[in-house]
Amino acid sequence: MKKRCLFIVLCIASILVIGAASAAASSDLEFSPSKVYFTENNTLMVEGNFYNTGTFISWLPKANVEITFTTDNGPKTISQSFTNLDLMINTQGVRYWNFELHDVSKVEFKSWKVKFSY
Numbered sequence: 001m002k003k004r005c006l007f008i009v010l011c012i013a014s015i016l017v018i019g020a021a022s023a024a025a026s027s028d029l030e031f032s033p034s035k036v037y038f039t040e041n042n043t044l045m046v047e048g049n050f051y052n053t054g055t056f057i058s059w060l061p062k063a064n065v066e067i068t069f070t071t072d073n074g075p076k077t078i079s080q081s082f083t084n085l086d087l088m089i090n091t092q093g094v095r096y097w098n099f100e101l102h103d104v105s106k107v108e109f110k111s112w113k114v115k116f117s118y
Helices: 002-022
Strands: 029-038 044-052 058-060 063-071 074-082 087-089 094-101 111-117
Touching (some): 029 111, 044 058, 044 063, 044 087, 063 094, 074 094, 087 094
Antiparallel strands (some): 029 044, 044 094, 058 087, 063 111
């Protein structure tokens, strides 16, 4: 009886581990920014799409966004970490997303480059 209970517990634990691994963020998850701009209240907006090119559902609990601007005075970098995103992207799916970076200094820029990590 104890062996049977242990076997059942191990089976359930294995299923949970496999399920969690298949729904985690992976290298198959890409963010492609399409628009970066400042709002009137000094919020920096980064809009774009997440692409899941993998064979499993991707879940993104947190992310880091870094934007480097080309200005007349040289490069200026603004970054922020986001927690509690709870973003789920289906296999081979696309999902629009925008990041709002608050309390940042507005800069005049010629171009931008976004780095995304999780």
